[in-house]
Amino acid sequence: MNPQRKxxxxxxxxxxxxxxxxxxxxxxxxxxxKNDLILFADTTHEPKTKQVDSIRDRLKSAFxxxxxxxxxxxxxxxxxxxxxxxxxxxNKGSSTNYQEWDLIQNPALYKVGIPTLAxxxxxxxxxxxxxxxxxxxxxxxxxxxxxxxxxxxxxxxxVKQEKRFYSGMDCYIHCIESLEGSYINAFSKSHGEKALxxxxxxxxxxDEWHPECDETIMMASYLGGSSIATSQVGMVHALSxxxxxxxxxxxxxxxxxxxxxxx
Numbered sequence: 305m306n307p308q309r310k311x312x313x314x315x316x317x318x319x320x321x322x323x324x325x326x327x328x329x330x331x332x333x334x335x336x337x338k339n340d341l342i343l344f345a346d347t348t349h350e351p352k353t354k355q356v357d358s359i360r361d362r363l364k365s366a367f368x369x370x371x372x373x374x375x376x377x378x379x380x381x382x383x384x385x386x387x388x389x390x391x392x393x394x395n396k397g398s399s400t401n402y403q404e405w406d407l408i409q410n411p412a413l414y415k416v417g418i419p420t421l422a423x424x425x426x427x428x429x430x431x432x433x434x435x436x437x438x439x440x441x442x443x444x445x446x447x448x449x450x451x452x453x454x455x456x457x458x459x460x461x462x463v464k465q466e467k468r469f470y471s472g473m474d475c476y477i478h479c480i481e482s483l484e485g486s487y488i489n490a491f492s493k494s495h496g497e498k499a500l501x502x503x504x505x506x507x508x509x510x511d512e513w514h515p516e517c518d519e520t521i522m523m524a525s526y527l528g529g530s531s532i533a534t535s536q537v538g539m540v541h542a543l544s545x546x547x548x549x550x551x552x553x554x555x556x557x558x559x560x561x562x563x564x565x566x567x
Contacts (some may be wrong), residue, residue: 320378
């Protein structure tokens with residue numbers, strides 16, 4: 305990170321899932337220096353545009369434009385919040401105004417993704433998805449992907465198996481959508497097929513979840529995110545967005561509910 309630091313007083317902001325607030329093993333392992341800051345993001349519900357705007361305003365008030373970058377630590381929700389904050393620190397107005405294709409005008413601050421939960425592919429895919437005032441929708445731009453990612457399956461040790469399952473199923477389902485979709489191409493096909501095979505190794509071949517499963521699903525997430533980045537999701541994700549917006553159902557659970565009813 306230091307090569308990306310603007311000056312000795314310019315902080316990096318670590319956005320960490322609030323579930324790690326009392327986890328000293330994780331927070332003490334973060335490479336903080338001088339003015340670097342840890343912000344705990346509430347992920348009880350799906351990430352919202354107003355949540356992103358609030359974090360942006362707080363950072364602007366404290367540091368102005370003297371921020372070196374944003375680092376997201378946890379699963380897809382925090383990854384998306386970190387991407388969004390890094391972009392909103394360099395673009396004017398509410399993040400609601402950018403919920404579409406190529407509306408971002410300015411490059412983001414330097415941003416890093418460190419997933420502690422695998423499956424969403426948010427660490428490598430282009431869009432970030434937020435609940436706005438009227439809809440849940442992705443923000444798509446060449447400026448949205450992370451500049452750097454760190455993949456360490458040991459960071460998944462404290463995650464409950466239920467969360468591992470639903471996050472992993474997100475990868476499984478968007479691989480199916482990518483491979484069956486009309487936007488399929490050689491790049492997305494090769495990455496999606498491998499990611500799908502890794503998901504099946506975990507969900508169909510393993511009798512119980514063990515450390516090797518974490519490593520396998522983390523690579524599936526990376527490859528699946530790479531696949532979906534050059535293709536598109538399908539009806540399962542579209543309908544899951546609706547379940548999240550109207551009923552507050554978490555994304556991975558919503559995907560599974562919809563997938564059960566669509567062949």
